[in-house]
Amino acid sequence: MSCRREKEGSEWEGRFRGCGYRWTLSRQAIIEALSSTSDHMSAEEVYNAVQKKHSSIGLATVYRTLEILVGMAVVLSFDFGDKRARYELAERFSKKDHHHHLVCNDCGKVVEYTEFIGDEIELLNKTEKGLSKKYNFKIDNHVIQFYGLCKKCQ
Amino acid sequence: MSCRREKEGSEWEGRFRGCGYRWTLSRQAIIEALSSTSDHMSAEEVYNAVQKKHSSIGLATVYRTLEILVGMAVVLSFDFGDKRARYELAERFSKKDHHHHLVCNDCGKVVEYTEFIGDEIELLNKTEKGLSKKYNFKIDNHVIQFYGLCKKCQ
């Protein structure tokens, strides 16, 4: 398992260095934190998680690293209506499947659903193609989210 | 046409009073500002627009009124990735048809498209129904947006 760790480590390391970034303790710790939860953490939550093992890592570094990770498409950033960005490993780096989100406007509960994803993806691809052609956009991203009230809050 | 104005005025007035709100000059001016543009204005832009005719109206009032209007589902609030909320009259109060948005990540250009809306709406309705049942959510809102680079920026 130490072997497994190292291997995973070097994959991440390779990814960073491949983009011209250095492989630092802070970045390891932040990746670690993101990998070991299924939550959609805010920057501050990532900071708190990271602090437990590495109390010297600063909040600014967390923000900076998250920005890099989003730029590398390793991490996805979401707006769920509370006034802070929320982050999650992109599906290809996590155990989760491609999913979209259903958010309670009242308590903030977030449901990840995969049930209707198939049709959604298909439609999105078709729409993307149409929009790209008609409006000359190079599309690289989409957002679909539903908002409402969860059982408890309605 | 003065007749027409008054009639429109009283419709808005009725809508406000029907919700227990008073019908004030500030609110008239803000509605007016929102009605007379097809832009997606930020709160500050609404404030600037309103200032031209009514220089006494304050920014806080603009924020408060927009909040009310969003609550009344008269105005829609969007996040286009610049760090400010953007507002637009809901389609039933504007000349625009139901549309979604395509946003340039670089220059912020926003395209309103209606081409593929039909299929999208259909899928959204189906998905909403499925999600409502499965997760016991009362869904009242959705977001679909595409992000990319416009011709100029790619």
Place this chain on the structure above:
DNA sequence: ATTGATAATGAGAATCAATATCAATAAGGA
């Protein structure tokens, strides 16, 4: 292992949209 160029970092200040406070004002029912 040592060095040197420079990327990365932590602490704290700065930014800036949005919200809260509060005394003064205006809306509208009686």
Place this chain on the structure above:
DNA sequence: TCCTTATTGATATTGATTCTCATTATCAAT
């Protein structure tokens, strides 16, 4: 007109995010 109270403007405050800058860590070349 009078009274109650919602609304308002000015201003302070909040809170997430970004910036600054002196210090430190990374890593390729010795």
